[in-house]
Amino acid sequence: HNALDNGVTVNQLKEWNNLSSDLIIVGQKLSVGENAKASESTPSENNKSESNATEQPAQQPKEEKSTQTTQKSTTSNESSNNSSSAQGNVSKELTVTATAYSKAEPGMSHMTATGIDLNDNSRVIAVDPSVIPLGSKVYVEGYGEAIAADTGGAIKGNKIDVHLNSVQEVNNWGVKQVKVQILD
Template sequence: MKKRKLVASLLTGFLIFTAMPVNGSAATLDEIKSQQQSKEKEMADLDYQINRTLVEVNDKNEELTALQGKITDLESTIKQTGEEITEQKQVVEERVEQAKNRLKSIQTTEVNQNTVLALMESESLTDFFNRAYVLMTLQSAGNEQVDVAKEEADKLLALEEKQKADKTALEKETTAAAQQKEALDKQVAGLQKTMDENQALLNELDKQRATEEKRIADAKAAAEKAAQEKAAAEKAKQEKVVAQQVSKKEKQQAEPAKQETKVAAKEEKETTSSSTPAKKEKPQATEKAKEETDKKESSSSAKTIVVSATGYSTKEAGLSTHTATGIDLTKNPRVIAVDPSVIPLGSKVEIPGYGVAIAGDTGGAIKGNRIDVHFPTVQQAMNWGRKTVTIKILN
C-alpha cells in the first residue's frame, strides 16, 4: 500500500514538473493559431475583391469584343464614305465644268451680246415674247448649273465632315476602352500580388504551427515515457525488497524440513519439461501499377474567361477521393472544381500551364470566376499555388 502511494506521489510530481514547459509552449501555439485566423480572414476578403474584379474584367472583355465589332463597322463606314467622297469630288468637278461651259456659251452668243437689238428686231409681238422667253431660259439654265454645282460641293463637304467625326469617335472609344482595361488589369495584378504575399505568410505560419505541435507532442510523449519508466523502476525496486524479505522469512521457516524440500525439488525438476516451437511468418509484398494519360485539346471557337485558379490535392487531410459528380480522383486526376453557373459541369477546359481538365467538381467556396485545380500530390498543388489565368471552355 505504501509502495503504491510512493509511486503515485512520484508520478504526480514528475508530471507537474514536465507539464510546465508544455503549457508555456501552448501560448505560442495559440498565438500562431490567432495569426492564422487573422490572415485567413484577410485572404477571404482579398479573394472576394479578386473575384469581383475578375467579373468586371470579363464584362470589360465582352464590352471590348462588342466595341471591336462596332469599330469594324465604323471602319467599313469610313471606307465607304471615302469612296463616296472620291466619287463626289468627280461629280463636283463635272458640275463645275458644265456650269463654266454653259456660262461661256451664254456670254458668246450673239443674242446675248445685243439683247435689246434682238428684241427690237422682232417681227411681231409674238416674236418679241418668244425671243424674250429664249433669253430668260438660257439665263435660268446657267443659274441652275451653278446651283447644282454648289449643292454637290456642299454634299462633298458634309461627307468629309462626317468621315472626320467618325474617325474622332472611333479613336476616342478605342482609347477609353483600352485605358479601362489596363486599369482593371493593374488592379487584378495588385490584388493577386497581395494574395500571393499573404499566402506565403500563411504557409510559413502553417509550418510554424506544425513544428510547434510536433514539439509539444514530442515533449508530452517524452514526459509520459519518462514517468512510466521511473514508475516501473520504482515498482521493480519495491518488488525486489519485498521478495528478499519473503525469501528470508521462508528460508527461516523451511530449515526443519530441508531434506524433504530437496527431495520434492528434485522430483519436480525431473517431471518438468517444456518446449514451444516458434512460428515464423513471411511477409507478403504486393505491387501496384498506376498509369495516367494526359490529353490536350484546343479550339479556335472556344469561350475564354479570366479566373482565379487555386491548386489542391485529394492527398490533403480530410479531402475525399471522389468529386461531386462521382469522378474517382485517384484514377482520373485531371479535374477542376467550378461554379456551374459560370462553367457547366462536364465541360472540357484548357488551362495554361496545366492542360485540359474536366469540370467535374464543385465547392462551397467556389463562386463566380474561381476554380480549384486538382493535382495528384500535395507538393504539386503547393507549387501551383494561386494564379490568375485565362482559360478556354472547349465544349
Template sequence: MRILSKLLPASKRMLVITSFGIVMLLTFTTLMLFYATQKEVVIVENGKESTVNTHANTVEELLGKVGIKVGVHDALSYDKDAKIVDGMIIEYKQANKVTVTIDGEKKSYYTVADTVEELLEDEKITVSDHDKLSHQLEDAIHDGLNLSVTQAFQVVINDGGKEKNVWTTGGSVEELLKSNKITLNELDKIKPGLDETITKESTISIVRVEKKKEEVSDTVAFKTERRNDSSLPKGTEKEIASGEDGIVVKTYEVIFENGEEVSRELVDEEVEKESKNRIIAVGTKEAQNLVTLSSGSGKEFVMTASAFTATCSGCSGYTATGINLKANPDMKVIAVDPNVIPLGTRVWVEGYGEAIAGDTGGAIQGMRIDVHVPTKSDAYKWGVRKVKVKILD
C-alpha cells in the same frame, strides 16, 4: 635372645628357637602362595589405564573393590559376572549426560560417545549441511554438554523478477542476503525490511531500481506567415520563403523498476535548431478585365486558379460528378462554379492543360477555379494565380 638364654636352660632354648623358625617359614610360605595365586588385570577407566593384582572372582567384584560403580548407561567391555582371568583387560567408560535441543525441543541423552559426531550417529540425529550446529563435529563430549541444532528451511527470494530458493536457519533479512552474496543498490526496494526476522513463510522481494537520463530530439513544426503584397493581383498567393522545422532536445529523468519504465520527468530542454516560418505573399492588387467573353465553344475567361489534392485531410477522393481522384491521381479535373462553367465541360487551363469541369467547392464561386494536382507539394508549387480558361465544348 640374651635375656631368653639367661632365663631358660640350653635344651629349652633350642626348642623355642626351632618353633619360631617354623612359624616364620609358614608365614613366608603363605604370603608367597597368596601373591602367587593373584591374577594380574588391567583396568582402563575412562581412558586411564591401571594394573591390579586380585583374587576377585568376577568383573563386578573386582570393580567394586577398586571403587567403580557401573551405571545403567555406562560402557563395560565384559559382562559383570564374567570370570576374572590373568592378563584380562577390562575397559570401563562412564556415560555423560548430554542435552540436545532441536528447534527449541529439548531431549537428554546418556552417551559414551567421544565426539559430537559419534553422538549424532549413535542417536540417529540427522544434521544437514544447511543446519546450524552449536558445536563442531570433532568437539569432545563431556558431562552436562548442551548441544543445539537449528534445522534449515527454504525461502524464496524474488530478485528483480528472478526467483530462487535458498536455505536458511532464520535470522534477519539482511543476514540472509549477506550469506547469499546479494547486495542492494541505493535505490533498490526490498520487502520485508532488512531488520525483519526470517520465517518459513517468508518471501523476499527485491525491486531493482535504476535512474537514467535520456535525450529525445523533437521536431518543432514551422508556422505559416501571410503577408499582403500590392504587386500581386488580388486573390493570388505566392510562396516567398519555404518553412523549415526546428529541433528541440529534451532531457528526461527516467525511472526503471526491474527493467521496466515506471516514470519519466522532463528536467531540461534545449533548442538545437530554430524553426523558420513559411512566408506567403497575398496579392492585394485589383484585377483588370477579369472576363473576356465569346459565344459558344471557344469562350474564354481570365480566372483566379488555386490547387487542391484528393489526399487532403477529410477528403473522400470523389468529385461532385463521381470521379475517384485517389484512384486516378494524375487525372486533369477542375472545380468550378456551375453557374459560370457547367459540370462536365471540357476546358483548357493556362499552365495546366486540358481538363474536365468535374467538381465544385464551397470557396469556388464566380470567376474562380481549383485545379486538381497529385500531391500537396504540387499544390504548394501551384499556389494561387491568374490564368486563362478556354471552353473547348
C-alpha cells in the same frame, strides 16, 4: 550527351558558367569543372585535338536542334494560349483565379461532385457551375486539358480549383490568374 560523359549535371554547368537558365545558345562556349578557365588553357594539344574531334561534329547539330525545339515549343505555347489550343473548338474563354487542391490533402475525398474518381482521372478542376458548366471539357493555362467535374464551397464566380496529385504541388501552385477555355 557530352555533359553526361563528363558526369556533369546541368546545375553544375550553370554554376560554372554563371548561366541563369537551361538554355544554351548555339556557339556559346561552356567551361567544365571548378577551375574550368585554368584547366582549359593548360592542357593544350592533347585535349584540344581530342575534344575538337569528338565535340564539334556531335555538338553543333545537337545544339542547333535543341535551339529549334525550344523555339518550336515557344511558338506552340503561344498558339495554345491564343488560338484553340486543345482538341475541339473554344466556345468561351475567361480569366479566372486558380487555386489548387489534392485528394492527398487530409480529409479530402477522391470522389468529385460529379462522381469522377480522382484515382482514375486526376485531370479535374472544381468550378462554379453557373460560370463553367459541370462536365465541360476545359483547357487551363499552365495546367492543360481537364474536366470541370467538381465544386467547392469557396469556388464562386470566376474561380477554379485545379486538382493536383500531391500536397507539395498544391503548395507550389499557390494562387494565380489563368485563362480558361471552355471547349465544345
